[in-house]
Amino acid sequence: MLRPKEAQGQIPGQRFIDPEVLTRIDNLELVARSVVDGFISGLHQSPMLGMSVDFAEHRSYMPGDDVRRIDWRVFARTDRLYVKEFEADTNANLHLVLDISKSMDFGSAAATKLEYAKFLAASLAYVSKRQRDRIGLITFDSDIVEVIPPSIRHFNAVLHALDRLEAGGRSEYHGPLQRIGESLRRRSLVVLISDLYAPVEQLLPAIDQLRQRGNDLIVFHLLDPLELSLELGDVTSVEDLESGSRLPIAAAQLQQEYSQLVRAHQAELERRLGANRVDYIFTDTSQPLDSVLYRYLSDRERQSRTR
Amino acid sequence: MGLSWINPLYLAGLSLLALPILIHLVQRQQASGIKFPSLMFLRQIQWREKRRLEIRHWLLLLLRCLLLLLVVLAFARPFLSGESTPAMLDLERSDSVIVIDRSYSMRISDSWQQAQQIALQLVDEKQAQDRIGVVAFDDEAEVISDLTENAANLRTVIERQAPGLRTTRIRAALEQAARLLAGSNAQRKRILLVSDFQAAGIARGDLPLVSQDTEVVAHAVKLADSANTSISSVSVTPSAGDNNDEFTLSVELTNHSAKPMVQRLGLALDGRIFERRELNLPPGAVVTQTFSGLSPGAGLVRGVVSLDDDGLTLDNRAYFVYSNQQKMPLLIIEGSRPRSNQGVYLESALRLARDPAFRVERRSWNQLEPSELSSWAVIVIDDTTIPGGDIGNALRDFVAAGGGLLVTLGTAQQDSWLSTGDGFLPGKPQRPVDARSGTAFGIRALDADHPLAANRDSRTAPNLSTASIFSYRTLQPNAGDRVLAYYDDDGVALAERQLEQGKTLVLTTTLDPHWNDFALQPAFLPFLHRALRYLAGYDAYRREFEVGDIAYVMRYARAQAGSDAIVAGASAAPLIVEAPSTDIVRLQRQQALLPIDEPGFYQVHRATPADVEVVLAANIDPAEANPRTLDVARFVEEIMASAKPAPPVEILTRRQAADYEQQQQLWHLVLLAALVLLLLEALLANRVAVKRSARPGVKT
Known part of the structure; x- marks a missing residue:
């Protein structure tokens, strides 16, 4: 069903799934599985932080608990059902923070940026689910739109929410991110997925809000290939997706200067976020998603070994 | 096709x-x-x-x-x-041109409002497919709207018009309208003339030429019997005798109304009321009032003659200027060793001249700087060799810039360059010719077409034939030069060359009795005055201008007091002219042509407005004040009777x-x-x- 695609020389020997194929799959879980299962077995150790098999405590069995986690020895001694809880179950909260402003609803490649972001979020959620992390989702545009608090049982709710997401209002970072940062009660892994259309000087303080309480922050910066190259052919005017304002342009003459500005913006973000110990992953939506994840998770694994 | x-x-x-x-x-x-x-x-x-x-x-x-x-x-x-x-005839359409009079006589009473109403009504009455054009006229005709079906536009252009300050000339207007209709293929063509039909607006027999296929319809405004007196002329005469400082002013007044009028005539000099007189003017009377013993004081006087306001106020004021130094600057150049009494006759004749008087100076070449030449209006070179070099070039420039030059030929030889293409003499002076002993040459009549022969002062030309010429110097005129008089042996007596704006006259004999007895003849004085006036272009300017004239400021300046500075200044800076309405006009010295648009005093300044140099008085044409009207029906009949046949254009019917x-x-x-x-x-x-x-x- 899936047609693997040779990534364009990024990871030799690896075969990745073309985003176009992912767009044809209706089921987000299946997408996530297809993306993640393909490479996760190749990793020697789970890359997500908080993975642990250390015993934490017993608690009473509640209907719905996995029967395999019942401690039968305790049952034999006490005649009561207890389940074992491990450190890993309580350590890691994964907050997927997804920008759903109107500017994300653009795509010249197989998927729009929003679709790509959904696949990415679903895949990350799937990885976390495999690691038994708590998964939550927050979407925002100029305000917070939807919040699914992190829970081990919220994987399906997250997928469901992702599935019915639609791009809406205008982008704003400072207000929504500040409120999200304030709402994170315990140390979490926060993944921000956005196209980051704002000056660096405005973005950095906003993003920094998410690092409160020692949160670990990963920023996925998504851009469409056209947004990088401005190869618009004989287009003579552009209309802002969010504001609707029009601007006459001579695209061919502006390409070089435009690309330089975008690259500079991207480089500046990478440098400044890196300095703040924020993981910054620039993603071109024409790249295979599993390739991006593979690269990212490999990096994380390597870093975790050295941390 | x-x-x-x-x-x-x-x-x-x-x-x-x-x-x-x-x-x-x-x-x-x-x-x-x-x-x-x-x-x-x-x-x-x-x-x-x-x-x-x-x-x-x-x-x-x-x-x-x-x-x-x-x-x-x-x-x-x-x-x-x-x-x-x-071409196809448009049977359904009619083309008309409304010709509306905007001369200043339309200011009498409500004449202009009536004319506008008539014109607007004509526009309102037109059918949708009809076209109307509009010509507004005074002494010039202006097409203010081409033929159009758009009634709104026509109304706008008619409503924008206003009566001006100029006189009436109906012929120009009707002919302009006829030209507008010439290209029309409408079946019906009309000229709708809206005017007060002043008799002064058309000269007797000077009927406009319209085509026979064009109908002329007259719409006369109704003239109210408004009482109107006007100043019909003002003339300034220097007092006779040696008392040149004083002058006499004659004012002619006309009562145009049909009833007796009592009017007060006022004279103001330099802004101060000098005298007021109360006059009884019988109906239709023309009265002349004289103010004598007037003194211009410091040199130049600005005078305003005025009447009390009546039906038409514009013709109740007349402006004039007078200067007691209003003498034409004239330079006589003699040889370094002139004959005894060589210049006596010439100077005596100039001293007697009144209109204009001359300010005479005598110099020899070595007393003259080239840059000084432009200070004079006329230069007389009295039997002396004209040098080349800077002086020669300066003389040429002087003539080209509008100066007048009178050269008399006698014993002195002249170089040949003076008559070449670059020179200013009308021909090459050659050897002297002597009459046989006991005889003399006579001078034939002047060229009858030349202004010297047809002067405004007298009907006949000066009779030069009475003079006996004993010797003269032969002159070979060049092509383009004009010979004005011959001796009876066919030798050239008087010749002229036009050089750009100026002219040179050459008399091939002397002005003193050395070679002739001309100076002793009665024709000498009038001839000399006339020739010098002609050379100075004196006839081309007046002390007073009329609205619509174009004044050549530099020429006028030459005749007026204190003007030498302007004339001699010859700097590149423009002349600044302050109009009566205090508008400022800048004129280049080389082309100092000033259009006279309003009555009053035009002040010509040299550099700054504080430095008044020359004043021009401008008046409206008094002829326009005469309310006598044409017999309109007869006027139209005469036009149609003299109409030319329509061009033989065959026209197709729609079928x-x-x-x-x-x-x-x-x-x-x-x-x-x-x-x-x-x-x-x-x-x-x-x-x-x-x-x-x-x-x-x-x-x-």
Whole structure:
């Protein structure tokens, strides 16, 4: 069903799934599985932080608990059902923070940026689910739109929410991110997925809000290939997706200067976020998603070994 | 051979040609727009709008326009009309030109309001398809609206008009209207003349030429019997004798009304009331009042003669200037060793001159700087050799700039360069000729067509034949030079050369009795005065100008007191002229032509307005104040009687035109061409569409 695609020389020997194929799959879980299962077995150790098999405590069995986690020895001694809880179950909260402003609803490649972001979020959620992390989702545009608090049982709710997401209002970072940062009660892994259309000087303080309480922050910066190259052919005017304002342009003459500005913006973000110990992953939506994840998770694994 | 139309109204459909262009531009803007996530980076770039409105796919646009054009032409049903098929007569339309009088006599009472109302009513009465043009006139005719069907525009241009300050000249206006109608193919053509029909507006027998197919309809405004007296003339005369400081002012007043009037005549000099007189003016009376013993004081006096306000106030004021130094600067150049009494006759004659008087100076060449020449209006070179070099060039420049030069030939030899193409003498002076002993040459009459022979002061030319010429120097005139008088042996006596703005006269004998007895003859004085006045261009200017005149300021300045500085200044700076309405006009010295547009004093300054140099007095033409009117019906009859036959243009009726069109069936060809174009357009548009659809789309 899936047609693997040779990534364009990024990871030799690896075969990745073309985003176009992912767009044809209706089921987000299946997408996530297809993306993640393909490479996760190749990793020697789970890359997500908080993975642990250390015993934490017993608690009473509640209907719905996995029967395999019942401690039968305790049952034999006490005649009561207890389940074992491990450190890993309580350590890691994964907050997927997804920008759903109107500017994300653009795509010249197989998927729009929003679709790509959904696949990415679903895949990350799937990885976390495999690691038994708590998964939550927050979407925002100029305000917070939807919040699914992190829970081990919220994987399906997250997928469901992702599935019915639609791009809406205008982008704003400072207000929504500040409120999200304030709402994170315990140390979490926060993944921000956005196209980051704002000056660096405005973005950095906003993003920094998410690092409160020692949160670990990963920023996925998504851009469409056209947004990088401005190869618009004989287009003579552009209309802002969010504001609707029009601007006459001579695209061919502006390409070089435009690309330089975008690259500079991207480089500046990478440098400044890196300095703040924020993981910054620039993603071109024409790249295979599993390739991006593979690269990212490999990096994380390597870093975790050295941390 | 031309193209005519059965249904010309369809040609209005040509305005649809704008549609494809607009659609093309709008579509281009829409089709080539794209939604983009953010303009954040684009706004940082100095973008250019260069190609925004450029038209692309020229060929396609051209085809579409052409297609539309052909369809419209086919509907208009064209046919060829030429010598054998004449232009079509428009039976349904009438073309008229409203000719409206805006001379200053229309200011009397409510004449102008009446004229405007009549003109507006004529516009209102026109049928929708009728065309009307408008000509407004005073002493000039101006087309203020071409023939048009648009009544609103016509109303606007008529309402914008106002009576001016000029006189009436009906002939120019009617002929202008006739020219407007000359190209009309309407069945009915009319000239609608709206005026007060002043008798002064047309000279006897000076009837306008209109075509016989044009009807002239007169609409006279009703003149109220308003009491009007006017100042019909003002003349300033220097006092006789040696008392040149004083002058006499004569004012002529006319009572134009049919009842006796009591008027107060006032004279103000330099802004101060000098005298007031109360006068009883019988109906139609012309009264002359004289103010004598007036003194100009410091040199120049500005005078205003005024009457009390009446039916027409404009003609109740007259302006004049007078200067007791109003003498024409004249230089006599003699040899370094003149004959005894050589200049006595000349100087005596000049001293007696009154109009103008002369300020005479005598110098020899070595007492003269080239730059000084422009200080004089006229230079007389009295039998002395003209040097070359700087002085020679300066003399040439002096003449070219409008100066007058009188050269007398005698014993002194003249160089040949003076008469070459670059020189200023009308011919090459050669050897002297002596009459046989006991005889003398006579001078034949002056050229009758020359201004010297037909002077305004006397009906006859000075009789030069009484003079006995014993010797003269032969002169070989060049082509283009004019000989004004010959001796009776056919030798040239008097010749003239025009050099740019100035002129040179050469008398081939002396002005003193050395070679003739001319100086002793009665004709000597009038001839000399007339020649010098002519050389100075004195006849070309007056002390007073009338509105509508063009004053040559530099020439006028030469005759007025204190003007030498302007004349001699010859700097490149422009002259500053302050009009009576205090408007400032700047004039270049080389072309100091000042249009006189309003009555009052025009002040010519040299550099700054504080430094008043020359004053011109401007008045309105008093003839316009005369309310006597024409017999309108007779006037129209006379015009129509003298009308020229209409040009023999054969005109088609609509029926005949339809027959021609049926025979030619041009619209078939036009439609066929349109079909071919449609096919081409479809093919081309398809190709463009295919190309456009091949462009990668953007998903949003």
